[in-house]
Amino acid sequence: MRKVERNKKFTTSDTQQLETLLDEGGLTIIHIHLEAGVKVSRHHTPESAVIIIYKGKVLFSSDEETVEIVPGKVIALAPNEWHHLESVEESDIMVVKSILKK
Numbered sequence: 001m002r003k004v005e006r007n008k009k010f011t012t013s014d015t016q017q018l019e020t021l022l023d024e025g026g027l028t029i030i031h032i033h034l035e036a037g038v039k040v041s042r043h044h045t046p047e048s049a050v051i052i053i054y055k056g057k058v059l060f061s062s063d064e065e066t067v068e069i070v071p072g073k074v075i076a077l078a079p080n081e082w083h084h085l086e087s088v089e090e091s092d093i094m095v096v097k098s099i100l101k102k
Contacts, residue, residue, distance in 0.1 A: 016040070028097040034058070034087035042084040047097040051075040056091025 015035040022029040028047070034040070034056070051060065053069045060069050062083045069075060077083060079099075 026099050028095075030095040030097070032093045032095060034091045034093070036087055036090050039086045040084055042082055044080050044082045045077075045097055046079055046099075048079055048100045049077040050096045051077065052094040052096070054092055054094065057088040058091050058093065059086045059088060061085065 015038045017033040019031045019033075020028065021031055036056075051069070052074050054071050056070075058069050060067055060075055060083065062077075062081060067073075067075070068088070
């Protein structure tokens, strides 16, 4: 086992903070902190992604549906799946991205 060092941190605005915890070997883990009412515009990623909320409440939308995610809920996204979100409450989210082999 080895200790993982945080390798990047940046803030995009006063209401949204992104922190890359790990980015190596095809695996990326990102912590996102959102203040209440923040909207993240429609986007996608070329990797598969798992979205884990561990604080707050977020409206998460894909092209097919909108769901409310709260701690304990997990969203799985296919590569290039378009999505956007809005924080209902101050929220913390973990995003795990990876290229999965079939």
